[in-house]
Structures are given as structure tokens and as C-alpha cells.
Amino acid sequence: MSGSDHATGQISTYGFPDELRVDELLLRGPVESDIETIAPAFRDPAVGGEASLPPVDADTLRVMLRDQLPGMRAQGLLAAYVIEELGSGELLGGASLHHFDPLRDVVEVGYWLFVSARGRGVATRSVQQLTEHAVANGIWRVEAHVRIGNTASERVLERLGFAREGVKRRYLRHGDGRVDATLFALLAGDT
Numbered sequence: 001m002s003g004s005d006h007a008t009g010q011i012s013t014y015g016f017p018d019e020l021r022v023d024e025l026l027l028r029g030p031v032e033s034d035i036e037t038i039a040p041a042f043r044d045p046a047v048g049g050e051a052s053l054p055p056v057d058a059d060t061l062r063v064m065l066r067d068q069l070p071g072m073r074a075q076g077l078l079a080a081y082v083i084e085e086l087g088s089g090e091l092l093g094g095a096s097l098h099h100f101d102p103l104r105d106v107v108e109v110g111y112w113l114f115v116s117a118r119g120r121g122v123a124t125r126s127v128q129q130l131t132e133h134a135v136a137n138g139i140w141r142v143e144a145h146v147r148i149g150n151t152a153s154e155r156v157l158e159r160l161g162f163a164r165e166g167v168k169r170r171y172l173r174h175g176d177g178r179v180d181a182t183l184f185a186l187l188a189g190d191t
Helices: 032-043 058-074 122-136 151-159
Strands: 019-022 025-028 078-085 091-101 106-113 141-147 163-174 177-187
Touching: 019 122, 025 122, 032 058, 032 091, 058 078, 078 122, 091 122, 106 122, 122 141, 122 151, 141 151, 141 163, 151 177
Parallel strands: 106 141
Antiparallel strands: 019 025, 025 078, 078 091, 091 106, 141 177, 163 177
16 A cells, blocks of 8 residues: 555555554444444434444444445445444444545544443544554544544543644534534654
8 A cells, every 4th residue: 555646646555454453443434333332322322423423323334234234335435434342242332433635644533432331442442543554544634523622632632642633614514413523634754
């Protein structure tokens, strides 16, 4: 895998990882047997609502897993992961790499945790692992968007050296509407 080359017109060959491990955490693609566990997060305003997850039920997630995610991954639109604690097999939350731009060598990172998994560094370590993989494989810029007021999510990015770059008006879905989001970014040279 490599980054793009503007001078020769080559686009990036970056590929989303199948899985990543960091400490006792495994980031892997979701499977059918995960659906019942993760589905409540998608409808919980304190979890999925903060991560702009679609407020869908388990049956819809099954359809998405089977019919939509493979194509989205192949197009560079979305690689979804669950975060599993290796020792217990407990699912702690989810993460994603998405909106890969092969001309600019840019990808966006997203993350969410069940309330019970918060405060243990799970999000920080997961985002760090995803970011390190991207940068080590030709990505120049990793972005993240956080709803203004979501200070816990902002702290995750700040701990990892992401810089605040500005505000995108009404960028994220939140509840029944759209809200402003702070754009954070980490450049390959920042790591």
C-alpha cells in the first residue's frame, strides 16, 4: 500500500485493515452474532446519537451488514469495526475508517463506546491504532468530526495530537436534526 503520487497521477492504494490489535483490544469487522449486542447502541442517544449512528433496529443492521457494508468498504466509503475485549469476548463499542480519498490520501476516523466501557482508554487506544495503521500505509491526513459540546470525544482526539481546524456548520446528524461539528485532523508529520 502506498500514498498517491500527484506528479504521475497515481492514486493511493491504501486498503482498510481487516482487523487490528492493541493491548487487550481487537478491532474487527462486525459479524451476524454481534448484532443483538450492538443494536441497542444505535438507538441510544447517549451512544449512537453522539456518534451519528443511524437509529436503526437489529433487523436493519443485519441487512446493512449483509447488503451494504461490503460494497461501501470496497468503494472506500466505510470500514466498520467492533471493539472486542480479547480476554472476555465482551464488545465495548465500535469504530470506523471512512470517506477515504485516494487522490488526497485522506481518511476519516469515527468511534463510539458503550457507557460501561468509557473511562478506560478504549477509545483513545482504538483511534490511535486506526490512525497509526493509516499513516503507516500512505495516508497523509486523518480527520474526525465531533459534535460541538461532546467534550469526551474531543479529549480522545486531543490526547492523540489531533488539531482543531474549524467548525463545519450543521455537518452531523444528531437527534432529529443537524448540528455543528468541530473538524479535527492529524497529519502524517504530526505523529
